[in-house]
Amino acid sequence: MKQQKFTKQFAEFLRIGAALVKQAEADALLIFAEGVCEWDQIKAGAGDTKTIIAADNEEALEGAKEAGLMPIVVELDESPILEKLTHALVESVADDIIATGASVVALYSGFDESRLDTISLVRLSEHLGRLTSRDLRRLETSVPLETLKHVIDLAVDIGREGREGKPVGTMFVVGDHRKVLHHSVASGFDPIKGYNRKERSIFDGRVREGIKEIAQLDGAFIINADGVVEAACRLVDVSSASVTLSKGLGARHWAGAAISKKTKSIAIVVSESNGTVRVFQNGEVMLRIEPFRRAMKWKDLDFDNAGE
Known part of the structure; x- marks a missing residue:
């Protein structure tokens, strides 16, 4: 040794x-x-x-x-x-x-x-740039822990990496998918339509990579409790009048808060401006993850060298 x-x-x-x-x-x-x-x-x-x-x-x-x-x-x-x-x-x-x-x-x-x-x-x-299981257990939900972990890990990857060097904002809505679909509308072309369940499971690495490719399209990914993507490019159709958020958060965050309050789902939103991932439940931000390891720079941690 x-x-x-x-x-x-x-x-x-x-x-x-x-x-x-x-x-x-x-x-x-x-x-x-x-x-x-x-x-x-x-x-x-x-x-x-x-x-x-x-x-x-x-x-x-x-x-x-x-x-x-x-x-x-x-x-x-x-x-x-x-x-x-x-x-x-x-x-x-x-x-x-x-x-x-x-x-x-x-x-x-x-x-x-x-x-x-x-x-x-x-x-x-x-x-920090990843969550622990203890963090996720704070969420009182019927969605299995492993499903949440995979979706949040995917969201953090998107927030940190973007796509082709450009930042990407997107939203995942997990659980209570039937009600979520009822309270959302298609924005147009759905790129996952026609694939079987196995080909839509977020537990498959190829599916996660495919989601990264289409994450830049408008709308949210709707995922059931088993981790199967039920639909993509869905626009949430719920009033956000009953939710309160911090200043500076955009329409995607308001939509995530609103759908998580209207249904029993968990909304996971990636901010396009800085890659921050926020996890919403019951209309509130429950968890926030800063993808500070983007491009392996420490500036997001206020990193100072003592010798300077």
């Missing part, structure tokens, strides 16, 4: 990182380890600072928990370091180590894998 030595530079970065946590009133110190470290020395150097240790595999974290540190396995061996850090932050939120609005000081090898050489202060968004 690869070892990462506790050098003078490591100790100095650790000292500066712990001091920055206190100075910036951050919530935790995150160290991305490139191998097994001398955990007791790290714990001693960090003192009473909440310290998260992330690494590519469990073997590299052996003994970290016993030393009083908080280990996070990333399992992204071939990915860029910023993506690894993103994943570590997501997992830390999912494990209730830090909150979604936390500030974290990160120490990592940005240039030379053999040693720590970069310190960054990261302020997390209200929501």
Whole structure:
């Protein structure tokens, strides 16, 4: 197993990182380890600072928990370091180590894998680029968890990637599909009409890729509780007079809120302007996901390098 030595530079970065946590009133110190470290020395150097240790595999974290540190396995061996850090932050939120609005000081090898050489202060968004099952269980719905997860993952992908370099806004309405169809009208051509159920299941990767291709068309995707797309390009025909939303949200969001209040469905709306995904139930925003990993840039996290 690869070892990462506790050098003078490591100790100095650790000292500066712990001091920055206190100075910036951050919530935790995150160290991305490139191998097994001398955990007791790290714990001693960090003192009473909440310290998260992330690494590519469990073997590299052996003994970290016993030393009083908080280990996070990333399992992204071939990915860029910023993506690894993103994943570590997501997992830390999912494990209730830090909150979604936390500030974290990160120490990592940005240039030379053999040693720590970069310190960054990261302020997390209200929501990270993916949800946990715990988040989804907050929704009191008969729609199976797996169906919701697949649809929301698809929506986040669309919000983050867009299509052919251009942002895309769209809406998915899941569950209570018969009433939803009754309260919506066709906008014209329905590209999924004529396909059998298997060819319309969002559990099929090819179907999800196909949805990405047509997501830029006007109207919503209507999906039943089993994850089968019942119709596409549907315009919601429900008054939004009984719902209240924040300023700046467009017609698609008002339609999503309205249909989720009129029926027992869950509406998932992707904002064309910034890729944000909002999940509506009973006319209210229940969850919000910021696709901050778009183009693998950290600017959406208010990412500042300490050395600048």
